[in-house]
Amino acid sequence: MNNKELFEKSLKYVPGGVHSPVRSFKGLHTTPRFIKSGKGAHIMDEEGKDYIDFCMSFGPLIHGHQDPEIKEAIIKALENGWTFGACEKYSLEVAEYIINKICFIEQIRFMNSGTEAVMTAVRLARGITGRSKIIKFNGCYHGHLDAMLIKAGSGLAGMAEASSKGVTAQQAGDTLICELGDLNEVKEVFERLPNDIAAIFIEPLPANNGLLIQDQAYLQGLRDLCTKYGALLVFDEVISGFRIGFGGMGCKTGIFPDLVTYGKIIGGGMPVGAVAGPKKYMEYLAPLGPVYQAGTLSGNPVAMAAGLVNLKKLTPEAYAKLEKNTVNVVNIMKDWMIKHGFEDYQTIQYGSLFYPISTHAKLKNITQLPANMNERFYTLFETFLNKGIYLAPNAYEVGFCSLAHDEKVQQELKHRLWT
Numbered sequence: 001m002n003n004k005e006l007f008e009k010s011l012k013y014v015p016g017g018v019h020s021p022v023r024s025f026k027g028l029h030t031t032p033r034f035i036k037s038g039k040g041a042h043i044m045d046e047e048g049k050d051y052i053d054f055c056m057s058f059g060p061l062i063h064g065h066q067d068p069e070i071k072e073a074i075i076k077a078l079e080n081g082w083t084f085g086a087c088e089k090y091s092l093e094v095a096e097y098i099i100n101k102i103c104f105i106e107q108i109r110f111m112n113s114g115t116e117a118v119m120t121a122v123r124l125a126r127g128i129t130g131r132s133k134i135i136k137f138n139g140c141y142h143g144h145l146d147a148m149l150i151k152a153g154s155g156l157a158g159m160a161e162a163s164s165k166g167v168t169a170q171q172a173g174d175t176l177i178c179e180l181g182d183l184n185e186v187k188e189v190f191e192r193l194p195n196d197i198a199a200i201f202i203e204p205l206p207a208n209n210g211l212l213i214q215d216q217a218y219l220q221g222l223r224d225l226c227t228k229y230g231a232l233l234v235f236d237e238v239i240s241g242f243r244i245g246f247g248g249m250g251c252k253t254g255i256f257p258d259l260v261t262y263g264k265i266i267g268g269g270m271p272v273g274a275v276a277g278p279k280k281y282m283e284y285l286a287p288l289g290p291v292y293q294a295g296t297l298s299g300n301p302v303a304m305a306a307g308l309v310n311l312k313k314l315t316p317e318a319y320a321k322l323e324k325n326t327v328n329v330v331n332i333m334k335d336w337m338i339k340h341g342f343e344d345y346q347t348i349q350y351g352s353l354f355y356p357i358s359t360h361a362k363l364k365n366i367t368q369l370p371a372n373m374n375e376r377f378y379t380l381f382e383t384f385l386n387k388g389i390y391l392a393p394n395a396y397e398v399g400f401c402s403l404a405h406d407e408k409v410q411q412e413l414k415h416r417l418w419t
């Protein structure tokens with residue numbers, strides 16, 4: 001069956017044909033590709049067409065598809081069984097490895113996804129502070145928990161409404177929305193509700209609605225406001241963690257959150273999420289503390305073995321190479337785009353993330369994204385796809401480079417673009 005036939009069949013059995021909405025190619029004039037295999041920086045669909053992959057499973061595959069050492073670790077762990085629902089050594093090793101390298105965390109709890117990690121962090125922040133409201137920023141994504149499926153409402157700064165049906169008005173009322181980059185707005189919310197805010201949640205490198213790089217002074221301002229009002233600062237580093245250097249944006253900026261959430265890279269492509277922070281906060285979690293959290297498959301040996309090898313391979317040299325790969329990829333794309341009708345584009349790059357967007361404006365929040373970005377993206381996406389270059393299938397998603405996007409792949413990219 002070709003991609004189209006597979007998708008038509010899938011539509012019959014699965015809502016929208018997909019198990020996560022962004023995979024549906026909604027609004028694009030082509031069908032989703034059914035991926036049969038991946039190796040290094042390449043994926044191949046069921047029709048045998050090869051693509052250079054810049055989606056990389058939306059981030060986890062920092063070493064590329066089927067990294068041989070990670071694969072070996074998975075196979076080795078499998079030989080001994082794949083879940084025990086009991087203590088096991090790999091998760092201990094991952095915990096120790098991470099904590100010894102990141103100065104602002106002393107304890108970590110593993111779970112199965114970024115969503116679970118944020119969900120736990122929300123409950124934990126509320127449990128620690130005894131407060132119920134949280135601040136979230138317009139354009140930051142934190143997974144699909146109710147507390148975070150909230151968008152800005154009209155009226156007062158911080159007022160909000162649900163962005164999904166099924167989220168109650170009460171839940172929406174506990175999440176206050178601010179625009180990224182505007183410290184005064186956050187200050188106003190704290191002044192209005194000085195004793196009600198449990199935590200600020202932010203992607204310190206917002207990368208889910210384009211790449212909206214924030215100023216150091218802004219992040220520091222949020223840190224100071226949290227300290228002043230007794231709220232927790234939570235960095236959602238599900239994308240940026242282990243990508244912008246091992247210690248993510250916390251270590252990169254030297255601005256330390258009270259809690260941090262991880263996902264994506266931490267499991268090396270297996271389902272892992274985590275919450276981490278100082279012992280005094282983490283001890284609020286069950287079984288020690290009053291905040292409940294649990295997971296049947298949490299810290300399972302296969303995922304943890306993959307995560308461990310994956311993280312151990314992330315040396316300073318690896319990060320230098322990753323950055324170089326990304327700069328080269330971005331330059332190759334830019335050169336081609338400027339001469340082929342995409343002069344309205346800029347490509348924003350930070351570490352191994354890049355974001356082609358049809359405006360030259362400096363972007364700090366989502367209100368600055370251009371109105372016609374969807375149509376422009378469809379043209380770019382489909383041109384790339386036809387040339388065997390796979391971007392994440394949505395105008396708001398960033399591109400992910402990996403260590404597998406090496407000189408050879410860069411040459412292939414250049415060749416595919418120009419022919």
Ligand SMILES: *Cc1c(COP(=O)(O)O)cnc(C)c1O
Nearest residue numbers: 113114115141142143238239263
């Ligand atoms: C992907 C993502 C999540 C959700 O993680 P899942 O594993 O998809 O549940 C949460 N926060 C951020 C910043 C993310 O990028």
